[in-house]
Amino acid sequence: MEPIVLIKSVSEVLKIAAEAMSKVGDSLAHLTRIGVQGYDALAARRAHSQLSGLRVSLGILYGASNIRIVRSIDEYIDLARSSRLDDASRQWNAVVHLLTETTTRVEDLLTEVNKIRNDFVLEEAYSTIQRSLYGRLSLFEKLKALPAPLAGDTLEALAHVAAEYRRLMEATDNASEQLAAYIKTIK
Helix, strand or coil: CCHHHHHHHHHHHHHHHHHHHHHHHHHHHHHHHHHHHHCCHHHHHHHHHHHHHHHHHHHHHHHHHHHHHHHHHHHHHHHHHCCCHHHHHHHHHHHHHHHHHHHHHHHHHHHHHHHHCCCCCCHHHHHHHHHHHHHHHHHHHHHHHCCCCCCHHHHHHHHHHHHHHHHHHHHHHHHHHHHHHHHHHCC
């Protein structure tokens, strides 16, 4: 498979993850608007600690990955464009590692969300993200096996990956804020 096709596939996985995370945020905003009457108050209180733990997980995903990934991709693109091939090769390995780690965290987080409240992640969105993220393991193995991509169109595709990643982080941050608002309604 060509490098650009693989990189575009990564971008698509991140896009789907961002859409799923946006739906989590939308569901939380809706639950906050309708209050606990939309959810059994006793069950809401029991879920409080789980939801608080979920908020921590969202914060970790946002905080631990956000700056590192975007900076890593941007640095790689700069190194590749400046023809510093040894540095670019090392940075490419870091980019692939960080993307693999982050998509694993997203998958774990969405699974956690689905266990706590499966209506947070609409069934169709959840199954789509599960299929996409399940396939990402072989995708990232193929990326790891590639030499550091240097072609201009491939670097543009990587810039698009960074943009989709930013969208994912914005959706994650929004979901965290919506979760915090929802948790306040069930105390």
